[in-house]
Amino acid sequence: MEYPLTFEQYQQGLSEGKLLGLHCQSCGAYTVPPQGVCRNCQGQNLFPVEVKGEGTIRTFTVIRVAPEGKQPPYVLTLVELEQGSWVMGLLTDRDPEKADMGLIGKRVRLAPHPGNGSLSPGEIQVPKFNLIAD
């Protein structure tokens, strides 16, 4: 079995402002970020696709005590994409001091450039999201 969409490929997509995922030919679900099998039906008939980087903030936090190597404060969010997957990312255009419950349900879009999130050997691109004006 050839891994359907590697982290390296996913990162390459992010660095070009694209969100990549897997489209299941059996059930139609999208799996973003990728994994070995479909997140919905565990099927293995998966094709890499670019998905639209828009979705809705489902929850968030402001990290104020950070892991060694990170500079707090920063806003983390779980975004539900239009395709149904949830993605962990940074919300970079909201002042952490103004991050409140009003964020939940707000629409966001993938920012054109990711952040660098590596703590261990190797670069890691992290999705950044920006709020879409109401």
Added chain:
Amino acid sequence: MREVAILGAAMTKFGISRKSNLEMFAEAGLEAIGQSNLEPKELQALFFGNCLGDFEEGQLHMAPFAHAELGLSLSAPATRFESACATATVAIRHATLLVASGVYDLVLAGGTERAARMGTPLATRTFAMACQAQYEAAAGLTFPGVFALATHLYAHKYDLPLAALKRDMAEVAVKNHSHGSLNPKAHFQKVIQVETVLSGMMVADPLQLLDCCPFSDGAAAVVIAEAGMARKLIKNPVYVAGMGQASAGPLYRQQDLTRVRARETSARAAYDQAGLTPQDIDVVELHDCFTIAEILALEGLGFYDFGKAHDSAARGETTFKGKVVVNPSGGLKAKGHPIGATGAAQVVEIVEQLRGESGARQVNGARVGLVDTLGGDFGTVCNLILRS
């Protein structure tokens, strides 16, 4: 499968220790073996829990050294288990399975951790290594962050004002610190007030310092045996009535963080095996790594409907003489959370409660107890139901 019982059960004081992981584990292990009226050479295997010894002390492959510290025989294999915060519970479950199946008659299981030694920045980073490295941890997620995400989702889903939910959560901390004040082995033994919690520094919005358990050092161990052999060795074995363990994927895959699906699956398996329901449980040690975590656990374990446990501590339902006594030891919040030892310490507390040995924090007439341990960002849950 054969019936399995717990004999000796021991833990070090939790807190900040100058002793090494191996020294702490030797103290707990030898005490548990001694309580069982056994010599170390009689044990047939060691199920050893440790998470971060490499970062804490530069020590990988700690299990054979623990084996030597205890004086186990060459034929008794020592194997390291790692399931993040559920490490020791998972080690105990696998020890129990191999005794039940007849592979071994008599084994030692437990864990040790020296988390406080790392200091907050490194400890925060290494704990976050239990999140998915490529797609979660890299964004800067921390463990307080995981439960902070769950808290905001809980408030939104159940339409609770965040300030009211935070006050209810503070009551969980107040209750568990109150219990910890009765436990001479607890990391924190001071009573706190709701206002103390609500005036603490913000760690990950909306979790403040006292919403979070501490980084702790400590070890705990239990001797596990086939029930007939246990009855010959000591007068009051505690029996393993049911067990469950379940796994889930990364946080982003789990989506609705107010429902810990691995717990619901694991707990159901444990209740089914024991032939019991939540109403049969007298005392619970559950995974209160954060105040919101106790609320999620009470719902996932079936003590409350979903969305209804948030004011359980405020109503006095989870302390002595309440609906069910939750974390009489002080829980992870006050007793402390040396992650590789935590599950074994939960078992120690339940065993002592079922034997009536808990002194000032004894739950009167406790006959059935439940252990609940969560590993990582909801990826592992392990449950044990014990009975006297």
